[in-house]
Amino acid sequence: MSNSKPIRRIAVIGTGVIGASWAAQYLAKGLEVIATDIAPDAEATLQKFVKSAWPALERLGLSPGASLTNLKFTADLAEAVVGVDLVQENGPERLDFKQKLYKQLDELLPPDVIIASSSSGIKMSDIQSGVTSHPERCVIGHPFNPPHLIPLVEVVGGVKTSEAIVQRAIAFYKSIGKKAVRLNKEMPGHVANRLQAALAREVYYLVAEDVVSAADVDDALSWGPGLRWGIMGNMMLNHLAGGTGGIEQALRGLGGPMAAWWKTLGSPEMTPEFQHKLIDRVQAEVGSRTIDELEAERDELLIGLLELRNKRLETATSQKVAAE
Ligand SMILES: NC(=O)c1ccc[n+]([C@@H]2O[C@H](COP(=O)([O-])OP(=O)(O)OC[C@H]3O[C@@H](n4cnc5c(N)ncnc54)[C@H](O)[C@@H]3O)[C@@H](O)[C@H]2O)c1
Known part of the structure; x- marks a missing residue:
């Protein structure tokens, strides 16, 4: 399995709270996203979410090539995963659902495609237990809500996950500006x-x-x-x-x-x-405050803090380069 295959096209499976936000994040980083969900209104809801998240992502800085036109949607799972380099799975938090889905994905995907689960607390060892061909490419990539704003991604493999995949997942998340934290052992609920x-x-x-x-x-x-x-x-x-x-x-x-x-x-x-x-x-x-009002207040302050932290990071990096 190649370790250096660049990751350019992502399948986002499940476009609820977390999947829609991941889709916005990947688009902002200049990646192509093909999203899939079984809910009848999923495509419209996803489009609406991504458009509403875009101003904040523009403020934080879009990567070259970032565009809303890089988002495609299909209700067909097999179609969604054609030609992708990584799957970010955001389906319901149920072990039986994930076990069945991972078996299907394993049959559909070439072995060098990483399958990353956003699961908040299910162990990858349990999810991948029924995957027969290439369980080594299955890994947890657990974000924090909303993933398009919060940098943290917890990465942990199951008993059958290869070290190379854990490393590739960490390198990928870091390459798009996420703060990837590695767990050395699986724990229910991970760490955060x-x-x-x-x-x-x-x-x-x-x-x-x-x-x-x-x-x-x-x-x-x-x-x-x-x-x-x-x-x-x-x-x-x-x-x-x-x-x-x-x-x-x-x-x-x-x-x-x-x-x-x-x-x-x-x-x-x-x-x-x-x-x-x-x-x-x-x-x-x-x-009397609505959820929308509270979310807007949270996101406004969060973006301000992220801008401050990014500025500090840039200053520290340029000082390091100047000292070398
Ligand atoms: N909500 C959070 O704060 C949060 C944070 C981090 C991680 N997570 C994890 O992310 C995952 C998704 O959580 P969520 O909160 O977005 O849930 P959600 O209910 O908002 O979204 C799940 C989506 O999966 C879709 N779905 C169901 N069956 C499907 C199928 N067969 N194919 C494709 N799509 C299907 C549903 O229609 C729905 O849109 C879970 O594993 C959860 O633990 C959630």
Whole structure:
């Protein structure tokens, strides 16, 4: 199998929330996209989404050749994968669905085509278990919503995935400006969703116990640690929390109290009553604001932060080049 085959044409399978956003991202990077979905209104919905995402992508910088005209749609799976270099699969998050689809794809595709799944939490070992010919080209390429704006892609193979494919997937995502993070082991929920789940457990607990309102817990996150997390992660921030003594100092000072708090963290059951309580609290926070308004607010600030981070990256790169 060739390791150097350039990736120019992508099949996007499933054009719901994630597939439509991936399609916009790939088009903005100058790639050809052939999308497929079984929903009757899928093509129109996809076109509408991609057009609405385009101004933000223009603002962040289109790659040479990027055009909305590079998007094609077919409801026929076999037709969608003809001549593609990579498949980005975004079908429903069900193991039986994915297992069946991967068997079909394996039969349809030449062996050097990568099949990447956006799955949020299903292990590739489970998805590829029934793939007989070339399971080694199946890999998780898990984005964060919305993939056309959020750079993170988690890459992890299953037991039958080859190291070469993991490397090719990482190189490809990096080549289009994504922040590819490699997982050395499969975990349910990968890494970033596990982090979200750990935090959500405590957020839900605190809200359900009426320790804090939904609006205040959201402020506590987005005006506090969340601002820092948009810049650096937990490990590096803990290093800074120790002052000149760094992480060693931080763990000496905070390690004991933090371990004591761990013992008091909530472990709520996801009962219908618990869910109703959370829904009530969030509705009180949302008030009359629509989903569209909230999404527009999120995306505007997100693009501003991405522009700032990209500028910083460019400055750092040009300083490095000048020093060499
Ligand atoms: N929503 C998120 O925040 C998020 C984030 C990262 C990853 N993911 C993952 O991305 C995948 C898709 O999630 P989503 O939120 O976009 O779901 P979704 O329900 O919005 O989209 C799924 C799409 O798949 C289509 N579909 C169903 N059967 C099909 C078939 N046989 N062929 C082609 N298309 C078919 C559906 O019509 C639908 O449009 C899941 O694996 C999910 O875990 C979701």
